[in-house]
Amino acid sequence: MVSLATRRIVPKGKLMDFITSMAIIPLLVGCMGIFGLFKLLQWIRMKAYIQDSVVVITGATSGLGKECAKVFYAAGAKLILCGRSQEKLEELVRELSATHYRKTHKPHVVVFDLADSDTIVPAANEILKYTGHVDILINNAGISYRGTIMDTALEVDKKVMETNYFGPVALTKAILPSMIEKKRGHIVVISSIQGKISIPFRSAYAASKHATQAFFDCLRAEIEQHEIEVTVICPGYIQTNLSLNAITADGSKYGVKRRGDKRDQKVKSLLLLLLEKKENSKVKEDAAQWRKLPNT
């Protein structure tokens, strides 16, 4: 009895397997097609947003900034690459120019040190003199820090704060009037997950990124009526030279490379965030409300 029943069920099961496998293949192909189309549309949208736009990137000599430069260059942006080393920036321009994409613009290089406040306004003036305006300012440059609060020299706290906070603030203030005049612009800041949470032995870094988050959230609310976007991006760990170049309690280099997400993949997802202006949505909703508050 048992064997007869089994004989009847087996072919039925096989038939079901066959039908399911036949249905799964077109379903998978369909899903892949939709996903591919979605990615293509995203790329077309991003290209339309970036093509011929003036994009300023700080910290373009390494890591995320360099990766952003490659993506924006390929998408046809008019790039202004900023950094401390003329040599490294020119090397990047040569690297980019050697890649052949349709409709690209030769990047322009501006050298200045974000930790030296005297150099920032002249650098912003040089950028504006060269381009006339800025569409997208990417405040990316930064340094990290490792050390205990007890052992850390105040000069180290100040250096991290100058580079990660006061530098981007000064550059943004210098570029902002031209954006307001044009009623167009997008200010992007690469903060960090440590701009949201504070962990031990990163005090100076976390403090600088918290300050950055607060400043640019305020800015977003203040300039919303000028049609200027402000996006603060808070990545987790990415494979770059950040940890290698981090400074320690006495100001010396930390010199240890740490693992993280691959930066090319990360930059693509960061750019999509930027395009969607995702970070904006919640605060933008609140902005109108905030503007009604007394100016205290």
Ligand SMILES: NC(=O)c1ccc[n+]([C@@H]2O[C@H](COP(=O)([O-])OP(=O)(O)OC[C@H]3O[C@@H](n4cnc5c(N)ncnc54)[C@H](OP(=O)(O)O)[C@@H]3O)[C@@H](O)[C@H]2O)c1
């Ligand atoms: N990697 C991560 O895990 C991670 C996570 C969250 C957020 N972030 C943020 O992402 C941004 C980019 O960092 P990264 O990971 O790409 O590190 P990176 O590879 O070390 O690049 C940092 C860039 O900032 C520049 N820079 C440093 N100090 C400067 C100064 N005083 N003036 C001008 N430029 C200066 C560096 O220029 P030089 O070549 O001259 O040194 C370099 O181009 C930083 O703001 C960082 O806080 C990184």
